[in-house]
Amino acid sequence: MKNSTAARLTRALALSLPFATLMGCAQAPIQLEKMGSFHVGGREVVLSGRPVKEIALTAGGVPAKFDPNGVYQVEQMYVQYFIPKDPRGALPLLMWHGGGLSGVTYETTPDGREGWLNYFVKKGWPTYNSDAVERGRSGFAMYPDIFQTEPVYLTKENPFERFRIGQGAGSYSKDPQRMKLLPGNQFPVEAYDQFTKQNVPRWTSTDAPTIAAYTELVDKVCPCVVIVHSQSGLFGARVAQARPDKVKALVMVEPAATGAVEDATKMKNVPVLAIYGDYIAQDPRWPTIRANGGRYFDALRAAGGNVDVIDLPSIGIKGNSHMIMMDKNSDVIAGIIQDWLVKQRLYK
Amino acid sequence: MKNSTAARLTRALALSLPFATLMGCAQAPIQLEKMGSFHVGGREVVLSGRPVKEIALTAGGVPAKFDPNGVYQVEQMYVQYFIPKDPRGALPLLMWHGGGLSGVTYETTPDGREGWLNYFVKKGWPTYNSDAVERGRSGFAMYPDIFQTEPVYLTKENPFERFRIGQGAGSYSKDPQRMKLLPGNQFPVEAYDQFTKQNVPRWTSTDAPTIAAYTELVDKVCPCVVIVHSQSGLFGARVAQARPDKVKALVMVEPAATGAVEDATKMKNVPVLAIYGDYIAQDPRWPTIRANGGRYFDALRAAGGNVDVIDLPSIGIKGNSHMIMMDKNSDVIAGIIQDWLVKQRLYK
Numbered sequence: 001m002k003n004s005t006a007a008r009l010t011r012a013l014a015l016s017l018p019f020a021t022l023m024g025c026a027q028a029p030i031q032l033e034k035m036g037s038f039h040v041g042g043r044e045v046v047l048s049g050r051p052v053k054e055i056a057l058t059a060g061g062v063p064a065k066f067d068p069n070g071v072y073q074v075e076q077m078y079v080q081y082f083i084p085k086d087p088r089g090a091l092p093l094l095m096w097h098g099g100g101l102s103g104v105t106y107e108t109t110p111d112g113r114e115g116w117l118n119y120f121v122k123k124g125w126p127t128y129n130s131d132a133v134e135r136g137r138s139g140f141a142m143y144p145d146i147f148q149t150e151p152v153y154l155t156k157e158n159p160f161e162r163f164r165i166g167q168g169a170g171s172y173s174k175d176p177q178r179m180k181l182l183p184g185n186q187f188p189v190e191a192y193d194q195f196t197k198q199n200v201p202r203w204t205s206t207d208a209p210t211i212a213a214y215t216e217l218v219d220k221v222c223p224c225v226v227i228v229h230s231q232s233g234l235f236g237a238r239v240a241q242a243r244p245d246k247v248k249a250l251v252m253v254e255p256a257a258t259g260a261v262e263d264a265t266k267m268k269n270v271p272v273l274a275i276y277g278d279y280i281a282q283d284p285r286w287p288t289i290r291a292n293g294g295r296y297f298d299a300l301r302a303a304g305g306n307v308d309v310i311d312l313p314s315i316g317i318k319g320n321s322h323m324i325m326m327d328k329n330s331d332v333i334a335g336i337i338q339d340w341l342v343k344q345r346l347y348k
Numbered sequence: 349m350k351n352s353t354a355a356r357l358t359r360a361l362a363l364s365l366p367f368a369t370l371m372g373c374a375q376a377p378i379q380l381e382k383m384g385s386f387h388v389g390g391r392e393v394v395l396s397g398r399p400v401k402e403i404a405l406t407a408g409g410v411p412a413k414f415d416p417n418g419v420y421q422v423e424q425m426y427v428q429y430f431i432p433k434d435p436r437g438a439l440p441l442l443m444w445h446g447g448g449l450s451g452v453t454y455e456t457t458p459d460g461r462e463g464w465l466n467y468f469v470k471k472g473w474p475t476y477n478s479d480a481v482e483r484g485r486s487g488f489a490m491y492p493d494i495f496q497t498e499p500v501y502l503t504k505e506n507p508f509e510r511f512r513i514g515q516g517a518g519s520y521s522k523d524p525q526r527m528k529l530l531p532g533n534q535f536p537v538e539a540y541d542q543f544t545k546q547n548v549p550r551w552t553s554t555d556a557p558t559i560a561a562y563t564e565l566v567d568k569v570c571p572c573v574v575i576v577h578s579q580s581g582l583f584g585a586r587v588a589q590a591r592p593d594k595v596k597a598l599v600m601v602e603p604a605a606t607g608a609v610e611d612a613t614k615m616k617n618v619p620v621l622a623i624y625g626d627y628i629a630q631d632p633r634w635p636t637i638r639a640n641g642g643r644y645f646d647a648l649r650a651a652g653g654n655v656d657v658i659d660l661p662s663i664g665i666k667g668n669s670h671m672i673m674m675d676k677n678s679d680v681i682a683g684i685i686q687d688w689l690v691k692q693r694l695y696k
Contacts, residue, residue: 026433028376028379028380028381028433029380029381029382029433030379030380030381030382030383031376031378031379031380032376032377032378032379032380033376033377033378034377034378034462035378035466036455036456036460036462036463036466037452037455037456038456038460038542039542039545039546042545044504044522047503055500055552056552057447057448057500057550057552057579057604061579061582061604061605061637062604062633062636062637062640064510064633065517066500066506067503067505067506068501068503069503070503070504070505070506070520071503071504071505071522072501072503072504073504073541073544073545073547076545078452080455085374085376085377099405100405102485103485104385104426104485107384107385107428108384108385108386112384112386114382114384115384118383118384131484131485136479136484136485136487137450137451137452137479137484137485137546137548139484139545139546139547139548139549140548140549141501142501152403152405152414153416153420153489153490155395155415155416155417155418155419155420156392156418156419156420156421157415157418157419158414158415158418162412169413172418174392174419193421194386194387196421197387197390197421197424197487198387198485198487199421199487200485200487200488201487201488202405204403204404204405231405231409234409256405256409256410257409285410285412288410289409289410292410
């Protein structure tokens with residue numbers, strides 16, 4: 001086909017949107033150049049002097065000699081990635097979840113809507129969603145041999161009462177009719193059971209290897225934008241201050257902890273957006289957590305940093321729980337993050 | 349635009365493949381109608397009479413009162429799905445991994461090639477990749493309180509020597525130069541460290557809840573095709589014989605166990621493809637595992653079933669380890685499965 005013919009057809013087709021469909025060129029909602037996964041980080045530990053056992057690993061299978069002495073791979077971290085066909089995010093976007101959870105946090109919401117992973121992939125961000133060390137597909141190590149503490153298992157009551165869904169202690173009930181909800185709460189409480197299925201055991205002694213693995217991830221795939229939630233507020237701040245040349249923006253969604261005020265100058269070139277939900281003043285713990293965050297953000301500003309802090313109720317967005325990315329208005333908050341990233345000139 | 353104009357343009361364009369690119373209609377390698385995840389199955393367990401603790405869940409965070417008494421959600425199963433824009437698989441394809449592993453088995457191979465998940469999604473199969481109960485993103489329950497046994501942790505030596513990569517006991521070395529490989533082995537041994545990062549702890553007392561969760565998954569998304577590997581050979585056979593109207597084909601890749609010979613008649617309408625790799629005769633355990641499988645497949649045939657068993661070396665494909673979906677010729681074996689599914693008229 002000659003160029004002039006092509007040009008004529010191009011003009012004709014530009015006037016005819018349905019033609020793309022006719023030609024089998026309809027765009028799929030999610031178009032990926034590639035997707036896949038890998039593990040980063042971790043270390044080897046050698047254990048010795050233990051008795052050899054014989055274990056039938058599969059019922060009806062053939063027993064295998066099982067020697068617990070040897071080399072163990074521990075503290076690695078799982079990362080799954082989705083690279084859009086036509087990226088519009090200027091940099092990769094990394095999603096780090098909170099405590100007792102995994103990368104599932106950012107996938108489908110408990111009530112079946114698309115989560116932030118899909119939101120940002122559809123916007124064209126090359127997105128890396130990870131399971132922190134010892135969570136989910138990262139696996140966990142023997143304890144107390146390798147990890148120093150025992151795992152923490154959460155009851156169904158615990159997140160309900162602690163994540164500002166119910167009205168604090170005693171507000172959970174197995175009977176949805178008897179749950180005492182915070183009034184106007186945006187959490188999809190009808191799917192609370194599905195949310196608790198996403199909860200995984202977690203340790204309280206694994207911050208150092210987790211920060212090491214996230215740092216290795218940043219060294220591997222960044223410069224980038226990092227979105228953190230809850231527990232990973234600590235990890236995001238620590239990694240960003242260690243790699244301020246690589247973390248080009250840090251979005252902190254309800255950080256349970258942040259960096260140290262003394263380290264604020266290390267962050268002066270890392271733009272930060274912090275977002276908090278509703279019901280903080282009436283909670284037994286969140287006023288302290290919010291105040292700690294506030295002191296850190298003040299220190300970043302004093303050091304010359306670019307920091308935006310949004311308390312959602314102050315801009316008229318009410319009812320958000322700690323699990324903002326699952327709340328019924330999750331896309332509204334994703335939109336706020338997206339707009340802020342555009343403002344930081346990180347979107348093409 | 350009039351229909352006649354559209355028809356003329358269609359003819360013109362049909363002669364011009366590069367035009368699609370010119371029009372911005374280039375197809376992305378992976379086009380999805382949707383992707384997401386959910387958990388199925390599980391049950392609630394109530395624990396009581398335990399002391400309340402205070403735990404700082406995040407270093408630098410605010411300690412939370414931690415009451416271990418209450419309702420626990422346990423034994424649920426994580427499932428991630430990828431629905432192609434233009435499905436060509438006639439039914440959904442479910443991928444069930446082996447012991448001590450998770451759905452990561454089917455993602456990127458340890459040496460960075462695309463795994464079977466991408467292979468079958470690109471072929472147009474709506475694909476559901478799960479983490480078995482107590483693996484990966486499914487989470488695990490307290491033991492011995494809820495699970496009856498302790499988790500089993502594997503050394504790096506263990507799969508190397510047991511999965512027919514090295515020459516049995518003593519063949520593993522941290523020094524790749526000193527590993528004693530089975531000659532001609534197809535496993536990407538240069539990425540063996542990456543493979544061990546995919547290993548997760550597993551229990552030996554969770555077959556019943558795992559079968560229950562897989563059955564719930566089949567009830568939710570099938571009729572379907574199920575691909576199983578190693579430990580999940582048992583799960584696949586048990587679920588297929590319980591739901592022969594829903595499991596329309598069962599592909600067993602190196603099943604470590606299968607169903608019971610007595611139950612063979614329940615499977616007579618479920619076509620089965622079994623695939624085994626190389627080095628079986630010289631292994632201490634695999635001749636027995638292979639013979640057990642053979643007896644089961646003979647019983648299926650005797651009951652009128654449609655069973656194809658492929659020992660890869662017998663068709664000239666040599667060097668496959670137990671981890672066939674990660675071996676360097678993984679796409680060749682995926683192609684054999686794809687061709688068999690076409691032959692079963694399960695592909696459009």
